[in-house]
Amino acid sequence: MHNPQLNKDGELTHLLSVEGLPQRILTQILDTAESFMEVSARDVKKVPLLRGKSVFNLFFENSTRTRTTFEIAAKRLSADVINLDINKSSASKGETLLDTIDNLVAMHANLFVVRHASSGAPYLIAEHLQRIGRDDVHVVNAGDGRHAHPTQGLLDMYTIRHYKKDFTQLRVAIVGDILHSRVARSDIHALTTLGVPEVRAIGPETLLPKHLDKLGVHVFHDMNEGLKDVDVIIMLRLQNERMTGALLPSAGEYFRHYGLTPQKLALASPDAIVMHPGPMNRGVEIHSAVADGSQAVILPQVTFGIAVRMAVMSIVAGN
């Protein structure tokens, strides 16, 4: 099947989803990110790789953190960054997504970073660029609907590799609202592709998608069982709107069953790491003593995220 993310030589030209990417490309991104970690530690945190290129941050949905880290990453590659506040732009005047893209291509955009509430929007843009013969313009998905958030998935893999070195001996648990989480979906595909033998999903029945077992994921509804002996815990943010959607009784009830407390963390392997994509709801999905504890790697995740986004942008822009 044709994979729109890869060019005819099998190289990454857009990053739309972790799903369908071979292990060699995931590993290439993680290896390249390691070199960019060193750049971010210098006095001059900048390399000339994307000098003269224009990166457009197209955020149709709010996200301060992801937009900021993409902006920092692009600037450290010496690109010019243009942030488009779509709510205030032509989209609210009725312009279609692809008309917006055509206009920005006419302004000599080289790379689009796209966040959109609709699953598939970045695909639509990538296919449109191919149709109009602009294979020199690239798309990076910064989160589309419930579908995918590939750079978050990749930075999670970078974090796991940094602390655990080897993927092939690990038990990884993803906890919380997996049904609505594009992060969880990207993580599951990445973990499986990189050879993690045991991926667990822990959450209430109403927040777990059906057929998770078909992805090779072990499903648990009880935290105490699911966390036993795991090496990595990925906590997901509980979105407040789920509470009003009658999927959950209350935040307090959720915390009692699925909040990560020091007592529950003690069931995991003693050197287990705790991850969270942010922003955290303290006292809802995670106890402050865990979020601020020695096993949490939540802030390093943010730092790694910049290096991973530098790697992704420089790889796709070069192909």
Add this chain to the structure above:
Amino acid sequence: MSPLPSSLPDAEAQCRQLADLIRPHLHKNPALVGIYSGGAWIAERLKELLDLPEDIGLIDVSFYRDDFAEKGLHPQVKPTVIPFDVEDRHLILVDDVLYTGRTTRAAINELFDYGRPASIELAVLADRDGRELPVAPTYCVWDVALNEGDSLVLAKQDDGQLAWRLENA
């Protein structure tokens, strides 16, 4: 430039010759920076042969190359490691082969992002024809003329010894 001899010279012996060329200039307390991968191996040898106490620097110029637009990013980038302060230091950049001079240009640019060195010199085992930039080696053991399309590759053998190999494009 001498034509290529029928058998390639001993790269390990050439490392010793290169160390002999640098030795009279050690009073400036130079720091070595090897360019991946051949230059890094040679810099490691020079550190031992010259009895330098300080760790060498390692540089991967992938983020500074001028052919990114044509070739994209090299699939195997290694982290640059500069374990000393380059500000006001005398640096010796070490590479295996000096050819177009473009790698040297990229490496100098990268070093300046770490600070302003007092000086940068260039040490290479081989200098081949085909310069495209005004770059010349400070220390060089072997001037050699090669046919276009041929390339001289330094390899590390299973026993850890460095050896030359001639490759045809």
